[in-house]
Amino acid sequence: MDIDPLDQRILDLAAIAECVRNTAGALHAAGVRPGDRIAVYKENHFDCLLLAAAGVRIGAIPVMLSGLMLPDTVRPLLQRVEPKLLVSNQRLLEEKGSDGSALSSFADRTLCLDGGVPNSIAFADVLGGADPTPVPRRDDDLMMLTHTSGTTGIPKLIMYTPEKLQGQMARLECRHLPPITFGRNDTVAMFLPYVHVRSFTWIYSVLTLSPAKVLLMSENDPEVVGPMFRQHRPTVIEALPIDFLQMERLAKENKGGAFSSVRMFVGNFDAMRWPTIRTFLNASKHWFPTWREGYGQSETGGMGMTAITRYRANRRRDQQPGPRKVGRPMPGFVQLKVVDPKTFEPLPNGKPGLVLARTKARCVGYYKEPERWQEKAVGEWWNTGDIGVKTRTGALKLLDREVNHVPGGSCLEHEDVIVDYLPPGHDVALLPVVDGPPVPVVASPDGQLDKAQWQRAVRGLPELADPIVIDFKDMPRTGTGKILREALRRRYLNGADHPGTGRWT
The missing domain is CATH 3.40.50.980 (Rossmann fold)
Structure with a gap:
């Protein structure tokens, strides 16, 4: 420190x-x-x-x-x-x-x-x-500001009060719900941007649920992580996508069983690719390891959660792929609905539309940018800017961000399929355009792409433009590992228009 x-x-x-x-x-x-x-x-x-x-x-x-x-x-x-x-x-x-x-x-x-x-x-x-x-300070006094990811420009500054941060967001974190929360016998390893609101809700859960030991990680280098984990044997690991990517080699080698004691991996901030989820779950020697993936935004806190088992992760390639399921809203805390992007009228289950959330944890505004806040606040509901589908059982499946969504498809789903069939160390971002098929930007370990492997990866998918291939390290990302798609669009597509309005990014 x-x-x-x-x-x-x-x-x-x-x-x-x-x-x-x-x-x-x-x-x-x-x-x-x-x-x-x-x-x-x-x-x-x-x-x-x-x-x-x-x-x-x-x-x-x-x-x-x-x-x-x-x-x-x-x-x-x-x-x-x-x-x-x-x-x-x-x-x-x-x-x-x-x-x-x-x-x-x-x-x-x-x-x-x-x-x-x-x-x-x-x-x-x-x-x-x-x-x-x-x-x-009073419950409704301004307590703290944190910033959004800034994937589409200068970040917004989110305003939190004690009532929103402590009374609502953290309250959900502090529920004792085994096995999806940690207990007093757990050793918890945490990789976080410690300036993010997630770290503040998380520390309340640590102080309330009292795990035996917490490993506060600020490095994801396998040469640092390996010895630490072999000495202290974490049972729960929460990390960013970029951290899991950096540690994937260690999980594959699994020298000394650095991940052998892990019963739960927790992914936040962005969806993790299926090959990475599979690698970590297979590295655990626990009898029933799970991958817990959360759906939420800094403005609202957690809105949904899903758990992926080792069986499901290993079977996914052979099953019919589908949109990313982010789970069901937290009962008693969050309501989700899907509406028409133009009329904001509710849509029936199975039909894609804008995802709105209603939660008492919604923060109080964007600092000195009330107009950007009002664009996303729909009465008591919050416009997430995501396009999704609700199933008959109430689960939510995400298709795309509204700004990148093309009706009838899901770039996020197609990216999942492509990465699953490419060799390890590859990533892809699909950039939809108005007047043609989506343009794939493929990041590979050496900046090269085997044509036969690419054809196999995209077999059965809708038409795509010829891929733009870059070195993996040149893929622009936020500090939490999110791909900066607007930066790719400016760099390789001359800023070509995207199909969505972009009003709610």
């Missing part, structure tokens, strides 16, 4: 609480007062969450920004929030925007956690101050 001068690697709750109190004192000494906004933009370590807790403790409003975002993306967000204090580290503070400006120029003061940056306050110089009296 960058805020711990003792450099502790093993902490109990008392040590974590002490770290938060010390950091609250340091923020107060740096001039932060109740109501001030603190922008946290640093390396993705667990202490991002503790910095937020320290800010909330003294009545400030943390603005959580991923350290993976480029300065040109961070700058407009800082301009929007006008922070009293920017908390960062030397590497990020020394990066310049395309216009040569430094990020520190967009905050009243800058706190550098590892020192060495001119005109900034060194964190070590403000540590040791008295812990100020905690400042409580």
Whole structure:
């Protein structure tokens, strides 16, 4: 942790609480007062969450920004929030925007956690101050800002209150529902963007459900993960798509059985490809391992969940593929309905349309962008921007994002099929266009694609354009591993129009 001068690697709750109190004192000494906004933009370590807790403790409003975002993306967000204090580290503070400006120029003061940056306050110089009296806030007060993924442009800043974040989103996380939640005997390994709202709801579940041990991971390098997992034997692993992709080689080799004790893998933020799900479930030696996949958005929290068994994952290739099932809405918490994108009239089961959600956990707005919020808020319902189908049993199947949807098909489903039949290490993004078949962008380990393998992978699918082949590392992604389809469209299709309206992205 960058805020711990003792450099502790093993902490109990008392040590974590002490770290938060010390950091609250340091923020107060740096001039932060109740109501001030603190922008946290640093390396993705667990202490991002503790910095937020320290800010909330003294009545400030943390603005959580991923350290993976480029300065040109961070700058407009800082301009929007006008922070009293920017908390960062030397590497990020020394990066310049395309216009040569430094990020520190967009905050009243800058706190550098590892020192060495001119005109900034060194964190070590403000540590040791008295812990100020905690400042409580009302349930409907603004508590924190986090940002959306930004797959279609500059991210939005989401506003959370204690009632929404603690009273609703976290309440669902804290239910004891074995075996889909963890218990007191579990060792939980967590890979997260620790600035994301998911990390805040997750920490409430840790404090409530009390697993035996938590492995706080900020690296997905197999050379780091392997020894850690062989020593501590996780039983539950939650990670991003990009983390699972990086660890896939370790799961295939399974040297020393790094994943042998895992009873549940948890995927969030984006759907994982079937070959990867299959690899991890087969690496477990548990008698009944499952893959739990959640459906939700930062604005609403969890909206649905499905569990994939090892049997289902291994059988999928031989069964008739279908749209990605994301499960049923949480009973008593969430309602989902599918409506006509033009009239917003409800559609019968089996007919594709826009997915709307109604949940008490819906956040309160986009910071200083009320017009973007009103575009997606439909009374008490929330427009997810997804196209989906409800089954007769109430389950939801996702077809596409509205902006990329072509009536009569599902690019997400076709991508699943293609990747399942290509050799390991490949990924694909289908880019629909208005006046022709979708254009596949194929990422391969060496930037090459075998024509025979491609023909086998697309056999039986609707017509596709000739594939554009790139190196796997050149596939543009967000910090959580989502493919930046708009970046691909600009780069390879000259910004060709997509078939949807894009109003609700």
